[in-house]
Amino acid sequence: MLSTILFGLTVLGFGAWVAVNHRHHTTYYRPALYIADKGAVIEVKDAGGRTKTRQETLRDLIEQRCPSLLRDFRPVWWLFSGHLQTAYSVVGDFSKIDEVEYDRTLLRTRDGGTLGLDFTPPESTRKLPEDAPIIVVLHGLTGGSHEAYVRAVVSPACRPVDDGGLGYRAIVVNFRGCAGVPVTSPQLYSAGHTEDIRAAMFYIRRRYPKAPLLGLGFSLGANVLTRYVAEEGDGCRLAAACVIACPWDLVTNSEALEGNWLHRRVYSTALGSNLQAVVKRHAAALSTPPSHPVAQAVAPTLALQSPTLETFDETFNRIAGGSSPPFPFPSARAYYTWASSHTTLPRVRVPFLAIGAEDDPVVQVLPVHAGRNGYVAFAVTKGGGHLGWFESGADGAIRRWFTRPVLEWLEAVGRDMVVRARPGKPLREVDGFLMEVGRDDVGCKEAEGGGRVSGTEGEEGLLPGL
Template identity: 60%
Template sequence: MPITLFGVPSRMVVAQVRQNIIIIEFTGRSCQLSGHMQTLYCVLGDFSARDKVVYKRTLLRLLDGGTLGLDFTPSDDSHLPPDTPIIVVLHGLTGGSYESYVRAILSPGCVPVHQGGLGYRAVVVNFRGCAGVPVTSPQLYSAGHTDDLRQALFYISHRYPEAPLLGLSFSLGANVMTRYVAEEGERSRLKSACVLGCPWNLAANSSKLLTTYIGRHVYSKGMGRNLVNLLKRHVSTFASDHEVAKAAAVTMALTKPTIDMFDEHFTRIGGGSSPPWPFASASDYYEYSSSHNVLNKIKIPLLAINAADDPVVQDVPMDVEGNGWAIMALTPCGGHLGWFESGEVWGEIRRWIKGPVFEWLRATGEDFVRSPPRWRPLHEEGGFIKEVGIDRLGCKELEGSDIIMGTEGEAGLLAGL
């Protein structure tokens, strides 16, 4: 009799359980698609007509001059109680709140319970320069820079002080979120975290991408091209004599750069604005930013799900060093942020991953009782929301807000990576 996991006994069953390691056997129709097919469908598929989400955007100005875009849904949440759980989302490499993998969970997750949803609020934290967010300081974002998430959580906690905050993140955003909860430990403002497709060991996974033709010329160069295109949109905002602007000019002159080339020429310099940035090399940036070596520091419930056939993330840690807070789940199929299966209706393709994610969010949002968190208190200083004892960080809401249609992506960028 198989042991079921997350209430999906007909398709996903636990094959092995060792300490906090879950190796999952998936018996559904998703395994008819290879990891490459799942990943490429995530990139090239047309998801504009499904999982529509309407967001209300709030722009945050950070103490260093940077800007974040926080997209809240439902856009009118006045009917929800103040203690309604909030799903805090970080997107992938060059994505945003419009990504299909984000909407696949938030669209049903934020509808009322009587309609089959969770009835939660959600907010997508769009990185600097992503999803139409302006770049207003000489910095973009990176896998190792956690301060932007930290400051966004200042604001969300201040705006909804009674609400439990549940982390949900994808790919690069998953690495950022994992590092954040590890750095904060018992002070984490997130009550739990679910990280999907996390790249973990950045050096190992970047290196393995380059060993195959499709890895180098499709995935690595595709991500490199996305990043260069994103950089081109915002390079004019950098002062020409700034080191970040100089790095951007060199990077944009590269011919078909792979992601490691982009990181070597730009991310190690422009991926953060405070020590330990800038790094001497991409290798140093990878060593600092990787999340596989901080799992033992996590002090909140964390569920990490990766797919064994993910062509982008091939090196996945399955050792949490005895940390009872972290659970590692590995599915044999799913590609990178795919986890597709055929639906009941002919021609329908859906993401089955929302089932286990929903159960995790519901369990940690409603059933898990957390001991009183040891947050540093928030206070306002000069209009900025700050944490007591951390003077270098702060955020304030900018005037005005926009209604954002979640299906409107970024032209010229490959989605889903």
């Protein structure tokens, strides 16, 4: 892990030195927009009178209400490549910006697992209307609500309107074992497993029945969110969604990561080692009972030396990444084929914005035509890296470009779009678990624990920003 950090710092330093000799060559990246000719028709509030509505296509909504997607992204001059943008996401210090405080609620799932829902603003500091829009956030591979890329959107979105924010509420769903959430069953999480976000959505909808729910996913969380929205179809409880740096085709991405020395040595090893560190931290919980297939995979996983992502998935995640069925899978490739989200895009039935970068070293495929689905829009920049998009603000501070278009999108779909009731299938309680009528395997209930969480404190031993 340390060697990976040092290598990243070396690349970053060399890139800065090269850039000194090219600093006058400013780069501009105008996002390319991909929207089906027959885009979905969306009902929006008329600007002349909030009681009147009119129809807009998805293209109209984006072009009129998300102007940042029609303007240039100008990367900071010394982060001129996708590698440098990605490296800075890992090694940069973001502890003093976009500070967020959360209230955490722990949820126990039907299989005995635990999820951590982080709410902001804390109710003890500010009360919001019961119909205030809610952003439901899914983080990246081994991240959580503390990640700088999460806070880059959550902080401004949840500031009061009179302080320049949107006045929204955000709920970050922390996966099992991430961001201080305990592991309480022999199961972890994965890019394709959607039952945990489904259970969390039961709880969120029951707790806030009048609030529009807006999905926001980053990297691995973007893949989970895409699959969830597609699986729910017309019954999706989310009114709209946005995904950033989604990995889409996991088979092709794995082949690209493992087939290139730099990508395998830096990116794949960093991702695999991060996941190995999560297993090490929760080894005792994952090893109970000893006869469980997941428990038997723990020791071989911990014995791996600087595993790549594919090696980790072959050894552990194909077995432990979700409930049975469909887990375990016979191979990592079989798991990747099942978990990929690009094939699910034609089934999305809510306004859906995807943002990606052509030079993302982790994501090799951008399915920009989305199966000609009129609900899906793609915005793609030539530069930005993986969860990077760093540019200089008017005050000289380095900020992420994607914050502006994402906030514009969230305002458009949360405030301007007419959101009809989206309760989903009826819910019921059985033995304290909240479940959908007609389905008994997915559900949740509140568990002991939680409390106030500082949004800038990550976990030691893990590379941030992934």
